[in-house]
Amino acid sequence: MRLPRGGNLFGRGSSPVIVTLLACVVTLQFLLLTRQHPVKDVKMERVHSQRDIMEVREERMEPVKECSCGTSIVPGTTPDPNPLLFPVPKRDKAFLTIGIPTIKRKGASYYAHTIKSLVSNMSPEEQKEVLIVVLLADTDPTVKAELAGDIRRNFSDAIDAGMLHVIHAPSSYYPNLTITKFTYGQEKHYIQWRAKQNFDYAFMFEYSLDISKYYMQIEDDVITVDGYIGAIKQYIAEQPDTTWTCLEFSELGFIGKLYKNSDLQKLASLLKLFYEEQPVDYTYLYFNMLNTQMVQRLRKPTLFQHQGIHSSYPGKIQPLKDRFFDQMTKLYKGDNPPAEVFTSMKSFLTFLPRLAYEKTEGYFWTHGSPSDGDSFTIVFQQPHRLRRVIIDTGSVGHPEDRLLSGHLEASLTLLKTEVNIQCMNDIMIGDFKDGRIDVDALEESIKFKAMCLRIKITKHQEPWLIVREIAVFTAA
Numbered sequence: 001m002r003l004p005r006g007g008n009l010f011g012r013g014s015s016p017v018i019v020t021l022l023a024c025v026v027t028l029q030f031l032l033l034t035r036q037h038p039v040k041d042v043k044m045e046r047v048h049s050q051r052d053i054m055e056v057r058e059e060r061m062e063p064v065k066e067c068s069c070g071t072s073i074v075p076g077t078t079p080d081p082n083p084l085l086f087p088v089p090k091r092d093k094a095f096l097t098i099g100i101p102t103i104k105r106k107g108a109s110y111y112a113h114t115i116k117s118l119v120s121n122m123s124p125e126e127q128k129e130v131l132i133v134v135l136l137a138d139t140d141p142t143v144k145a146e147l148a149g150d151i152r153r154n155f156s157d158a159i160d161a162g163m164l165h166v167i168h169a170p171s172s173y174y175p176n177l178t179i180t181k182f183t184y185g186q187e188k189h190y191i192q193w194r195a196k197q198n199f200d201y202a203f204m205f206e207y208s209l210d211i212s213k214y215y216m217q218i219e220d221d222v223i224t225v226d227g228y229i230g231a232i233k234q235y236i237a238e239q240p241d242t243t244w245t246c247l248e249f250s251e252l253g254f255i256g257k258l259y260k261n262s263d264l265q266k267l268a269s270l271l272k273l274f275y276e277e278q279p280v281d282y283t284y285l286y287f288n289m290l291n292t293q294m295v296q297r298l299r300k301p302t303l304f305q306h307q308g309i310h311s312s313y314p315g316k317i318q319p320l321k322d323r324f325f326d327q328m329t330k331l332y333k334g335d336n337p338p339a340e341v342f343t344s345m346k347s348f349l350t351f352l353p354r355l356a357y358e359k360t361e362g363y364f365w366t367h368g369s370p371s372d373g374d375s376f377t378i379v380f381q382q383p384h385r386l387r388r389v390i391i392d393t394g395s396v397g398h399p400e401d402r403l404l405s406g407h408l409e410a411s412l413t414l415l416k417t418e419v420n421i422q423c424m425n426d427i428m429i430g431d432f433k434d435g436r437i438d439v440d441a442l443e444e445s446i447k448f449k450a451m452c453l454r455i456k457i458t459k460h461q462e463p464w465l466i467v468r469e470i471a472v473f474t475a476a
Helices: 016-036 048-052 113-121 142-152 156-160 186-209 228-238 263-274 280-290
Strands: 095-103 130-136 164-167 212-217 223-224 246-248 257-260 303-307 339-343 375-384 386-393 405-418 421-431 436-439 450-457 466-474
Touching: 016 421, 048 466, 095 113, 095 228, 095 339, 113 142, 113 223, 130 142, 130 186, 130 280, 156 164, 164 186, 186 212, 186 263, 186 280, 212 263, 246 280, 246 375, 263 280, 263 303, 375 436, 386 405, 405 436, 421 436, 421 450, 450 466
Parallel strands: 095 130, 095 212, 130 164
Antiparallel strands: 212 257, 223 303, 246 257, 339 375, 375 450, 386 436, 386 466, 405 421, 405 450
16 A cells, blocks of 8 residues: 555545544454453352361351452452351451461371460460461361361360461362473472462461451461560561561571561462462562562571471471571569660670560570670669579570670669769679579678679680570569
């Protein structure tokens, strides 16, 4: 076709017939494309099988919570509007939801120990502001029913209190996992297993939308420490800004990863989009970077330790241990009146001096060898009569990092200026033996109220130093 002068198909003098003909061609092409790729309405339907849950309902129970799971972006993933297996009373929006996917493992079962560790290491007040969501991820209805029955029998109090939610996802939530991309050199069966794991996690995220301020994922084979909820709150408060996406409380896999609830839907969508290409352990790292968090924010010491050996993948042995976890539960539970803590020694990572004195888990760990003359000082806000002081150094994981040579002093006088704090009029009250000191009946030997306690190192040592616990008991 020869163009009119100026190159304009619809230039001056063009025939109206040609214009009409071209318009008809465009319209016909659009209709053909629409016919080839019709837009389907995604209908939400309840696919909750009564057969799946009849065996676990030993009494009349009706689901009471509806899942605000959003619109599926992967064909064939219709969320179940009633995923709860046992009814729970309604609660106000919680501080934290802890998600635990569980599946029957060959040769071992860990989930009960995990739930017990989570619940027993919370205070009664904390139990009122935390939800635990357990996803039964087995595809076999019989196995799922047996596990649900066990949880109901062992944790009925937590369920009836509204603290423990036991859920499952319908088979319709999972797409046909036809694997065509064999990433990371892994075999098809393993990729299918990890692909299903993506949808297990996504379902938990979508179930947990808007029921708490924060969400944290763990596995069903971990333990935690006493006071871990307080430690999580404190680490959140210590962040220098609010732009973070993920805070981590374990270095392993997807254990102890904490997100704001407002990010859960986006994270679930990403897992479902790239279920074939990426395992969960990698996707969350990409998600963090997409949200402009380029550095890891890992709390050390960590709060969760992996205990399982038998993986949820059949036949896989996985004896992983978190390097930054140690049993940091305080044994002596002293009075420990309010005080400030100072030291001349550098801290390793986030093992800060105050952690040795605080009643919650944690300890102080030096970054380097302590030398003669180094000190660790506790300055009370008010003077106190002392009854007993126990100080333990070293730890289960690092027994060599104990104080080899040192003593403990109490100070009568505190001289405080704008630039300096000085404890004066000191009395030595005991020597460390094998990294430990326990001095009792101090109200008889010290007739004054103490303003300070000071650990003094009296000889250089090569091992670093862990001050695991300082327990101060006051006299009436």
